[in-house]
Amino acid sequence: xxxxxxxxxxxxxxxxxxxxxxxxxxxxxxxxxxxxxxxxxxxxxxxxxxxxxxxxxxxxxxxxxxxxxxxxxxxxxxxxxxxxxxxxxxxxxxxxxxxxxxxxxxxxxxxxxxxxxxxxxxxxxxxxxxxxxxxxxxxxxxxxxxxxxxxxxxxxxxxxxxxxxxxxxxxxxxxxxxxxxxxxxxxxxxxxxxxxxxxxxxxxxxxxxxxxxxxxxxxxxxxxxxxxxxxxxxxxxxxxxxxxxxxxxxxxxxxxxxxxxxxxxxxxxxxxxxxxxxxxx
Amino acid sequence: xxxxxxxxxxxxxxxxxxxxxxxxxxxxxxxxxxxxxxxxxxxxxxxxxxxxxxxxxxxxxxxxxxxxxxxxxxxxxxxxxxxxxxxxxxxxxxxxxxxxxxxxxxxxxxxxxxxxxxxxxxxxxxxxxxxxxxxxxxxxxxxxxxxxxxxxxxxxxxxxxxxxxxxxxxxxxxxxxxxxxxxxxxxxxxxxxxxxxxxxxxxxxxxxxxxxxxxxxxxxxxxxxxxxxxxxxxxxxxxxxxxxxxxxxxxx
Numbered sequence: 001x002x003x004x005x006x007x008x009x010x011x012x013x014x015x016x017x018x019x020x021x022x023x024x025x026x027x028x029x030x031x032x033x034x035x036x037x038x039x040x041x042x043x044x045x046x047x048x049x050x051x052x053x054x055x056x057x058x059x060x061x062x063x064x065x066x067x068x069x070x071x072x073x074x075x076x077x078x079x080x081x082x083x084x085x086x087x088x089x090x091x092x093x094x095x096x097x098x099x100x101x102x103x104x105x106x107x108x109x110x111x112x113x114x115x116x117x118x119x120x121x122x123x124x125x126x127x128x129x130x131x132x133x134x135x136x137x138x139x140x141x142x143x144x145x146x147x148x149x150x151x152x153x154x155x156x157x158x159x160x161x162x163x164x165x166x167x168x169x170x171x172x173x174x175x176x177x178x179x180x181x182x183x184x185x186x187x188x189x190x191x192x193x194x195x196x197x198x199x200x201x202x203x204x205x206x207x208x209x210x211x212x213x214x215x216x217x218x219x220x221x222x223x224x225x226x227x228x229x230x231x232x233x234x235x236x237x238x239x240x241x242x243x244x245x246x247x248x249x250x251x252x253x254x255x256x257x258x259x260x261x262x263x264x265x266x267x268x269x270x271x272x273x274x275x276x277x278x279x280x281x
Numbered sequence: 282x283x284x285x286x287x288x289x290x291x292x293x294x295x296x297x298x299x300x301x302x303x304x305x306x307x308x309x310x311x312x313x314x315x316x317x318x319x320x321x322x323x324x325x326x327x328x329x330x331x332x333x334x335x336x337x338x339x340x341x342x343x344x345x346x347x348x349x350x351x352x353x354x355x356x357x358x359x360x361x362x363x364x365x366x367x368x369x370x371x372x373x374x375x376x377x378x379x380x381x382x383x384x385x386x387x388x389x390x391x392x393x394x395x396x397x398x399x400x401x402x403x404x405x406x407x408x409x410x411x412x413x414x415x416x417x418x419x420x421x422x423x424x425x426x427x428x429x430x431x432x433x434x435x436x437x438x439x440x441x442x443x444x445x446x447x448x449x450x451x452x453x454x455x456x457x458x459x460x461x462x463x464x465x466x467x468x469x470x471x472x473x474x475x476x477x478x479x480x481x482x483x484x485x486x487x488x489x490x491x492x493x494x495x496x497x498x499x500x501x502x503x504x505x506x507x508x509x510x511x512x513x514x515x516x517x518x519x520x521x522x523x524x525x526x527x528x529x530x531x532x533x
């Protein structure tokens with residue numbers, strides 16, 4: 001069952017000549033894990049913001065087509081209302097800390113207070129989010145006293161507490177060290193296992209390929225391909241500087257040398273090893 | 282970044298709005314009743330409350346800071362107030378008069394009392410509790426957020442400034458040395474610092490937006506403000522003090 005549906009979505013930022021999103025049409029099913037890849041400026045972040053209403057409500061500009069999220073038409077629904085359906089975690093963990101709260105616990109409760117939920121519900125949901133994101137040890141600390149990975153987990157917890165059906169992560173690990181990135185991807189995996197529809201923008205192809213059900217490849221505001229990782233990374237990306245998972249590259253090099261063509265390629269370490277063993281000799 | 286001092290005291294447990302009522306009384310009463318005894322009484326009550334809140338020592342640096350100002354009031358009023366007649370003492374060519382010194386004492390007591398009253402609020406109240414109390418009474422959430430966030434975001438902005446300064450120094454900018462060199466170094470930093478602040482502000486605004494900050498729903502709060510019987514009594518006393526002062530002024 002489709003939870004996100006875009007039809008001929010077009011968007012142009014004010015003062016820009018080029019379309020940032022150029023006639024995008026796609027649908028995403030409930031519970032899917034979607035990866036979004038592409039070069040810088042491909043329109044990945046703009047697409048994410050078109051799904052939670054920041055485009056066109058926060059970023060004004062020329063907007064066309066329709067996006068429906070859980071049955072609501074995005075351009076006819078306020079960001080506040082959409083925030084209970086679509087959660088979003090941004091690249092920079094520091095700016096996602098509101099600065100208005102003294103502890104991690106209060107920080108996570110911020111969105112729930114804005115939604116006007118009863119105090120008992122706020123406590124119940126914050127406790128759940130803290131447990132899910134493994135933040136019990138830092139619950140009474142200042143959010144600004146945390147590491148980047150912990151801050152990002154607090155940002156995720158703040159969104160999760162609002163119980164969105166969809167979570168969008170816009171390069172959530174690009175400013176984190178490897179440990180922080182691992183913490184965040186583990187949190188995303190947990191959400192996905194709990195049935196949340198997840199969209200992740202990332203350049204970490206190995207991680208995306210391992211977890212994603214399908215991957216979107218964007219270029220110049222257009223959707224170039226939208227398929228399973230095994231099929232998408234087997235395609236020819238000429239003219240688009242997107243790297244494949246390193247395991248896929250090894251297999252493709254061997255395939256080229258052996259004159260083998262295939263519609264799918266392995267995208268994980270285990271898959272590549274299995275393929276190499278199978279084609280040994 | 283806050284002046285709040287966490288101590289287990291009855292003053293800390295008072296509602297922030299009660300402390301605001303006390304400030305209103307402590308500021309207005311000594312002005313309505315322009316006599317030293319009233320100003321002294323208000324200041325004395327204020328410092329007793331500060332002592333009850335176990336924060337009186339925290340006010341001393343503030344008093345030390347205003348002491349030169351108060352001293353200058355004594356010198357100027359004591360020597361030059363137009364109503365000066367009764368000489369009290371002289372130091373060489375400097376003559377000090379009773380009327381001027383008395384007026385300076387009144388002004389000083391008012392200043393000391395006002396400083397103490399505001400310190401009572403600031404030192405014994407978490408800023409977030411005060412702002413929550415005001416928001417519950419109708420303060421717009423946008424203003425509440427700014428008041429709350431400014432205390433924590435300013436240090437973050439200072440960190441950003443330091444990062445940008447370090448980056449520019451790594452590229453050869455001289456930020457140390459003579460005053461002129463430092464002033465020259467300041468200008469190349471303005472652009473990146475301002476741009477960084479704009480970008481962060483926009484990003485933070487988006488982050489707030491997705492957390493329903495602009496929701497039209499009536500907000501609720503995680504923390505419940507506990508009101509004590511003492512709060513009601515104190516608010517009535519503050520109001521009564523102001524009314525009595527007005528009556529005293531009108532009758533007297």
